[in-house]
Amino acid sequence: MNLTTTAYGTWSGGRFMHYGETLSEERYIECIRLAYESGIRTFVTSDVYGNGKADELLGVALSGFDRESYCLVGMIGHDFYDGQREGNKGYPRFTNPALRGEADYANYLKMACEKSLARCKADRFDLVMLHNPDEIGYTSDAVWNGMKALKTAGLADRLGIAPGPANGFTLDLINCIEKYGEDIDWIMLILNPLEPWPTSLALPACEKYGVKVMTRVVDYGGVFHGDLKPGHSFKPGDHRAYRAQGWVEEGLEKAAKMLPLADKYNLTPLQFASVWNLSLPMVECVVPSFFEEGVEGSKSIDAQIKDFAALPDVKFTPEEIEMVRAIGDNTGCMALKGASKRYQKGERADEWPMREDLLEVAGRYELGTDW
Template sequence: MRDPGHVAVGTWSGGRFMHFGEQLDEDRLAGLIRPGGGIDTVITADTYGQGDADRLVARALEGVPRDELCAVGAIGHDFYDGERDGARGFPRFTDPRLRGPDDYAGYLRTAAERSLRRCRLERFDLLLLHNPDRTGYTSEKVWDGMSALREAGLTRMIGVAPGPANGFTLDLIDCLDRFGERIDWAMVILNPLEPWPGELVLGAAAERDVRVLTRVVDYGGLFWGDLPPGHEFPRGDHRGFRPAGWTERGHERIELMKPIADRHGLTPLQLACQWNLAHPAVACCAPTLIQESGTGARAIEDKRAELAATPAEVLLSDEEV
């Protein structure tokens, strides 16, 4: 059993369960998320592929000793009893149309046990409350239920993983104020080109000894270096929803950062990870590994190796950050 390492791979990588770049086949994605080669932490969520991502994790973990990996899960979207609402996905388990507060703990227990069975694990190292609504952030019944999973041995640690909406900041700070003594980890979006609003919650996390996982460290793939300015994204790629001109502006700003990266022998992606790790409470970076298309696209396995080579020790000075 391990705590999350300073770098991690999530099952949203590889375009199979979340639409970023080309879709990898199962064999290739399983190899990508398999612990080893400098990355021992894998993150999944039960709602990805309605359990299929969990099953892929089981395949990826075959033969890996349990004490050589860290398994992070996430539950909260009810795809068992809820109906998918288009791009909004499945409802949260706290939706009053599905159940009342007295049934929250029972749902969480069932969801955790099913996810573990699919992953072929006895317990998670960390289990996150995935993309909660207002009830999830504030309900004592919810956090009693999450705490009960830890007490039952289904997970060593518990945490919260807000969705991407900018409004999560106050909700997360409020959640930490209410339940910070119970919460071990939180997950937020953070990178040098998207410091806001993730930076705003780090002080509250540090005050409560809550460690932070950071995602989207790659800024939609731009820090990997093979996404050209003005790239046209295929229909359905999540990055198509970003504002017009973001790749052009991002490239300009990354060019200004390269002297700092060069000074420390870092790639732009490694610099982004180092920048995150230099912040209070941040202990893990989980960028999205993306197989881009077209001329100049790098093999996604090379990107994994680059992530694995990121130094765990922060090399940047306060001025450089």
């Protein structure tokens, strides 16, 4: 089964990624089941969320449904088996030289995939993605031979890559697609009407090589759920608190200029953001974050799920797409992750020096030299 247009991610609900109120295990499971019962048929999990606990709860939630009736997407790459968590940096990637050499990449990937599947109570992933790779993950033949071996072993039907945790990696992605595009079926990227940059820069390469795109954060941190108000106070530890000061106010101001287009098509704000994404080349799946803000009058997570599940099958015109992009233009709003001229050496798993081959990629795609 291939991915469906709408998808549900196990980062929702506040248990494993800190957004809004934290759901109890029982409530967390109920929300996954509600998503299925509302018509959502693609479910995305990562083995590192809760060190396997998100996989387990997803397996419990979906255990009563026919396995052939939904698409299961897994992500592997953070080594919480042998690695030690480094505070906000999280767990090291499995490609960290302190953990293993390239001769052991395939064995790790197979082990991680099998353990994740067991927790999900499944025998295969419809899609398994390399999660938040470091520079080695984008460039290593040994990594991608190990990924291909997962298909050969019957553990996955499709392969993909999920960059992160923050935005960026544009040149790294394009270069990876050019090297391993025959084996990459899907990419998961951050994209929404208020964050068209830099993801849009990679879409031409995805189209050229036939790589489909799943987009996350389509809700823009909750702005398109309609519950955030100017001056909103986030709980300590909420991931959205790390965004630049004033992002809620600026986002609401820009969204207000876009939403007359939603009225034209009779769309809710979340549906509007999803349709805009799906109107772009190669974007075939959207997966928002669902959470409860815990403030008076805010939507329940149930209402958010039902709103998204009712997404109509419409597309915006090229002129409408461009109008929204111009309003939401966020070019240069953040320091991007991945290869950059800012670094002389790589000191973090998501930051490394620029390479000449990537500047050559930028030249061919007319993406400039200011990286």
